[in-house]
Amino acid sequence: MAAPRPPRLDATADEVARIAAAAPDWPALAAAARPCVACPELAAVRQHVVVGDVPVGPPRFALVGEAPGATEDETGRPFVGRSGALLDQLLAEAGLARSEAAVLNIVKCRPPGNRTPTAHEVARCSGWLRRQLELLDPPIVVALGLSAAKWFLGPRTVLARARAEGPHDYAGRALWPTYHPSAAIRFGPNGAPRAALLADLSAVAASLGRRPA
Numbered sequence: 001m002a003a004p005r006p007p008r009l010d011a012t013a014d015e016v017a018r019i020a021a022a023a024p025d026w027p028a029l030a031a032a033a034r035p036c037v038a039c040p041e042l043a044a045v046r047q048h049v050v051v052g053d054v055p056v057g058p059p060r061f062a063l064v065g066e067a068p069g070a071t072e073d074e075t076g077r078p079f080v081g082r083s084g085a086l087l088d089q090l091l092a093e094a095g096l097a098r099s100e101a102a103v104l105n106i107v108k109c110r111p112p113g114n115r116t117p118t119a120h121e122v123a124r125c126s127g128w129l130r131r132q133l134e135l136l137d138p139p140i141v142v143a144l145g146l147s148a149a150k151w152f153l154g155p156r157t158v159l160a161r162a163r164a165e166g167p168h169d170y171a172g173r174a175l176w177p178t179y180h181p182s183a184a185i186r187f188g189p190n191g192a193p194r195a196a197l198l199a200d201l202s203a204v205a206a207s208l209g210r211r212p213a
């Protein structure tokens with residue numbers, strides 16, 4: 001199946017995509033992304049462009065969330081706050097290690113007040129993520145939360161349905177849409193999102209031949 005493309009809404013998104021596509025490797029892409037000011041509202045208040053974390057070798061899978069939060073903005077690293085701590089815990093319970101994953105977001109700068117990124121911001125930042133996926137070439141992608149699921153599957157995506165129908169084919173990769181760890185925190189340790197996220201990570205682990213810890 002051809003990969004659906006997120007909408008490109010303006011010339012700035014095209015310019016970001018052009019710069020990203022010219023990056024020959026991860027260090028070049030990261031260096032090009034860090035000074036990005038394509039979204040003026042985000043660039044004015046961010047501390048870091050959170051480009052992403054990558055393993056030393058090729059990633060066994062990629063985790064793709066929505067956007068950095070406060071701790072991520074402070075440190076410059078993805079998923080290091082409360083959501084990141086829960087994600088690490090659930091990965092370990094599933095038999096996976098964060099060190100074998102690329103950890104990315106669809107938007108690289110923190111939206112003020114942790115609001116949902118706008119369609120323009122998502123479109124403008126899409127060039128970075130598209131090139132990251134090309135360069136890293138993960139065979140499995142886990143889309144964490146509705147915003148990430150929509151990026152891959154289109155704007156009409158309903159997370160519960162997409163999750164039930166997964167894994168999907170995305171440009172030859174196995175795409176697993178699932179809940180964001182922040183939803184698992186919001187609904188508590190006995191809530192459905194936490195159980196669903198763990199079940200999906202366990203299914204990813206099983207597809208890699210792993211056993212639960």
Ligand code: SF4
Pocket residue numbers: 016033036037038039040042043049107108109121124125126
């Ligand atoms: S969110 Fe993405 S496109 Fe917008 S300024 Fe940050 S890095 Fe650039």
